[in-house]
Amino acid sequence: MSAPQILRSEDVLEKYGKSLAGKTVLITGVSEQSIAGELAIQLAAADPKLLILSARKESNVAPIAEKIKNSKPNVETRFLNIDLSDLSNIRQAVKEGLADVPKIDHVVFVAGVMICPYGKTKDGFEMQLGVNYLANFLLVKLLLPKIQAAGPGSSIIITSSGVMRQGKVNFEDIGFSDGKTYEPWTAYSQSNAARTMFAKRLGEKLKSQGIRVFSIDPGSVKTGLQRHSPPGFFDMVEEWKKAGPLVDADGNKFLIQPWTTQSEGAATMITGMIDPTISADDNGSYLCQNAVAKDHMHSHVRDEQNISRLWKISEEMIQEKYDL
Numbered sequence: 001m002s003a004p005q006i007l008r009s010e011d012v013l014e015k016y017g018k019s020l021a022g023k024t025v026l027i028t029g030v031s032e033q034s035i036a037g038e039l040a041i042q043l044a045a046a047d048p049k050l051l052i053l054s055a056r057k058e059s060n061v062a063p064i065a066e067k068i069k070n071s072k073p074n075v076e077t078r079f080l081n082i083d084l085s086d087l088s089n090i091r092q093a094v095k096e097g098l099a100d101v102p103k104i105d106h107v108v109f110v111a112g113v114m115i116c117p118y119g120k121t122k123d124g125f126e127m128q129l130g131v132n133y134l135a136n137f138l139l140v141k142l143l144l145p146k147i148q149a150a151g152p153g154s155s156i157i158i159t160s161s162g163v164m165r166q167g168k169v170n171f172e173d174i175g176f177s178d179g180k181t182y183e184p185w186t187a188y189s190q191s192n193a194a195r196t197m198f199a200k201r202l203g204e205k206l207k208s209q210g211i212r213v214f215s216i217d218p219g220s221v222k223t224g225l226q227r228h229s230p231p232g233f234f235d236m237v238e239e240w241k242k243a244g245p246l247v248d249a250d251g252n253k254f255l256i257q258p259w260t261t262q263s264e265g266a267a268t269m270i271t272g273m274i275d276p277t278i279s280a281d282d283n284g285s286y287l288c289q290n291a292v293a294k295d296h297m298h299s300h301v302r303d304e305q306n307i308s309r310l311w312k313i314s315e316e317m318i319q320e321k322y323d324l
């Protein structure tokens with residue numbers, strides 16, 4: 001495993017992309033503006049058999065599917081309509097939209113929302129937790145038989161964020177007292193802490209089956225994600241950088257990531273999917289800049305009791321139990 005470095009998707013694919021030929025990959029959050037859209041275009045270059053492109057609007061996926069059709073007509077694409085803020089819609093999408101897909105080699109969860117005004121999912125959960133984390137918790141459970149059918153070397157990649165470093169799951173008030181105590185950044189960091197905690201336990205559970213699981217930080221990329229940011233947000237980030245390092249949940253200093261291209265944002269996802277130099281012992285880790293970043297996971301997200309507690313309440317929220 002190499003040292004942390006910002007790479008382009010093309011660099012990672014040049015080294016390891018051959019292993020993607022003929023594979024089936026499912027990506028959430030696909031749109032023209034999103035990292036997931038770029039990821040789909042990048043992966044198409046490696047000749048997968050089928051790219052399942054998920055979004056809640058077909059118009060998000062159509063321009064990406066069109067580009068792939070023009071550049072790689074041999075690569076099949078399919079739109080999978082899922083609204084991640086609705087658990088029954090997720091169940092229906094998997095049941096009906098993927099009934100004829102027996103195996104999925106790689107699943108990359110990229111969809112997400114950042115610092116939106118307070119809102120609830122259809123099932124009554126705080127929106128950022130529901131879309132960024134809980135939807136993935138249910139989707140992994142539903143997709144696992146298809147990923148297991150793909151066998152060793154398949155992967156589950158859960159996009160997280162550098163904001164995870166300041167995030168904790170507030171077990172006493174995970175829903176912000178029905179919005180009364182809502183703070184958008186705290187909710188975004190909570191949802192990313194949950195994503196990374198989930199990946200850690202899932203990776204440990206699936207290690208013996210050779211299924212790769214990582215949560216990843218794509219770095220800082222200008223995308224649709226900043227749509228809820230206040231005016232002047234990008235200038236504000238530059239001011240934060242000038243003010244010096246941030247402090248993580250354990251009081252350790254860290255730097256905000258530099259802005260990168262979409263291709264660089266997608267690269268760490270591809271590293272998680274296929275870089276064979278990552279040790280199986282690191283399954284479940286958090287990756288940043290194409291490398292395992294153990295020191296980015298603070299004590300709250302590493303804590304086994306917190307992770308077990310999160311798993312248990314997540315099963316209660318989706319009203320289904322994992323058989324793992």
Ligand SMILES: NC(=O)c1ccc[n+]([C@@H]2O[C@H](COP(=O)([O-])OP(=O)(O)OC[C@H]3O[C@@H](n4cnc5c(N)ncnc54)[C@H](OP(=O)(O)O)[C@@H]3O)[C@@H](O)[C@H]2O)c1
Nearest residue numbers: 029031034035083084085110111112161220221223224225
């Ligand atoms: N960009 C960054 O700097 C950065 C940094 C760290 C982490 N991340 C993470 O990277 C991921 C990708 O973000 P991005 O930067 O590519 O942002 P983006 O352009 O906003 O893409 C996110 C996608 O998620 C979709 N989405 C939101 N709510 C959904 C729902 N309820 N159901 C289905 N799809 C939904 C959006 O589709 P709609 O158009 O339908 O809303 C959008 O296409 C996110 O999970 C984010 O937390 C990004």
